[in-house]
Amino acid sequence: MSLPPILSGPLTVPVLASPMFIYSGPELVAAQCQAGVIGAFPSLNARPQSALGEWIDQIVQSNAAFAEANPDAYVAPFAVNLIVHKSNDRLAEDLATVVEHQVPIVITSLGAREDVNEAIHSYGGIVLHDVINNRFARKAIEKGADGLIAVAAGAGGHAGTQSPFALVREIREWFDGPLLLSGAISHGQSILAARAAGADLAYIGSAFLAAEESRAPQDYKQMIVDSTAADIIYSNLFTGIHGNYLRGSIEAAGMDPDNLPESDPTAMDFGSGGDSASKAWKDIWGAGQGVGGVTSTGPVADLVDRLRTEYRAAIDSLAQATAAETANIAEAPTAGETAAAGSTSATAGN
Numbered sequence: 001m002s003l004p005p006i007l008s009g010p011l012t013v014p015v016l017a018s019p020m021f022i023y024s025g026p027e028l029v030a031a032q033c034q035a036g037v038i039g040a041f042p043s044l045n046a047r048p049q050s051a052l053g054e055w056i057d058q059i060v061q062s063n064a065a066f067a068e069a070n071p072d073a074y075v076a077p078f079a080v081n082l083i084v085h086k087s088n089d090r091l092a093e094d095l096a097t098v099v100e101h102q103v104p105i106v107i108t109s110l111g112a113r114e115d116v117n118e119a120i121h122s123y124g125g126i127v128l129h130d131v132i133n134n135r136f137a138r139k140a141i142e143k144g145a146d147g148l149i150a151v152a153a154g155a156g157g158h159a160g161t162q163s164p165f166a167l168v169r170e171i172r173e174w175f176d177g178p179l180l181l182s183g184a185i186s187h188g189q190s191i192l193a194a195r196a197a198g199a200d201l202a203y204i205g206s207a208f209l210a211a212e213e214s215r216a217p218q219d220y221k222q223m224i225v226d227s228t229a230a231d232i233i234y235s236n237l238f239t240g241i242h243g244n245y246l247r248g249s250i251e252a253a254g255m256d257p258d259n260l261p262e263s264d265p266t267a268m269d270f271g272s273g274g275d276s277a278s279k280a281w282k283d284i285w286g287a288g289q290g291v292g293g294v295t296s297t298g299p300v301a302d303l304v305d306r307l308r309t310e311y312r313a314a315i316d317s318l319a320q321a322t323a324a325e326t327a328n329i330a331e332a333p334t335a336g337e338t339a340a341a342g343s344t345s346a347t348a349g350n
């Protein structure tokens with residue numbers, strides 16, 4: 001199935017920059033769209049609730065001004081993330097704001113609901129739902145989501161445990177609609193790998209946290225640059241569901257990252273706009289295993305430029321490396337042909 005036009009625009013590189021609690025603001029999203037990748041932010045970042053409409057207006061206006069000044073540039077669309085968890089008491093108001101402003105792409109997390117999907121479809125918006133396994137993926141599509149985000153092992157924030165190969169493969173067995181893949185993607189070669197595995201777009205968070213326009217404090221950005229996959233700790237202590245966090249921030253909060261107690265899902269609380277969750281996320285810094293590929297804290301435009309250069313180089317080098325194999329594969333007999341030839345010669349020998 002081909003991608004809906006809103007996702008298939010001429011992106012600089014096939015990436016949706018994922019929403020990040022607290023740290024994705026309108027300036028980051030506008031910079032992402034203007035660099036030619038789809039930008040996103042969680043609705044709960046805009047506080048009070050009335051700020052959500054203002055943020056959306058700010059992004060739309062900034063993108064329009066950029067497009068006018070740069071008529072040849074492709075300005076990518078943006079997405080708003082709604083946390084569809086029962087503890088989110090802002091959901092109804094945020095959904096109403098999203099519908100009023102006709103947000104083109106909505107990312108739903110932590111729950112799939114038909115009524116939410118219908119509201120977004122009412123004005124022509126599309127819904128991408130994030131999932132950590134094939135069971136949730138089926139449920140999301142049954143409830144009316146248009147596309148899926150496979151959150152594989154190693155992703156920043158709330159992450160799954162499944163290999164991207166397993167997750168994408170199982171979903172692609174029955175779903176040919178829009179599929180994004182997330183988890184530790186911070187290099188153009190990995191974006192190509194996501195596509196080769198069966199995804200349409202890569203979904204990238206942590207690499208954008210370190211960008212100049214992100215709202216993460218400087219120490220957090222630097223810790224991302226200085227960390228590698230070995231510095232990522234998977235724990236459910238901070239929000240009640242498992243996520244990936246920077247070892248250094250857990251140590252700075254006075255805890256032993258290697259001996260964290262267990263929590264449980266009842267600890268999840270997005271009430272009153274995520275106030276209790278935000279306390280945990282302010283001190284304990286989320287990041288995925290792809291931090292080893294993040295080496296600077298420059299502007300979004302530089303990061304997207306690097307990803308594009310790497311992506312193109314990866315396409316070229318893979319094309320070269322596989323050219324000989326392609327010829328061999330085309331010429332080599334299939335197993336069936338070999339068996340048939342064997343039985344013919346056996347017959348001829350008799």
Ligand SMILES: Cc1cc2nc3c(=O)[nH]c(=O)nc-3n(C[C@H](O)[C@H](O)[C@H](O)COP(=O)(O)O)c2cc1C
Pocket residue numbers: 018019020021022023042081107109130151154155156157158182183184185203204205206207209285286287288289290
């Ligand atoms: C600090 C942080 C906050 C996040 N907050 C949210 C959120 O509010 N909503 C959401 O759907 N995903 C959230 N995520 C997950 C990302 O959207 C995405 O799945 C993840 O960052 C992709 O993996 P990567 O960081 O390895 O690129 C967050 C991730 C990080 C690192």
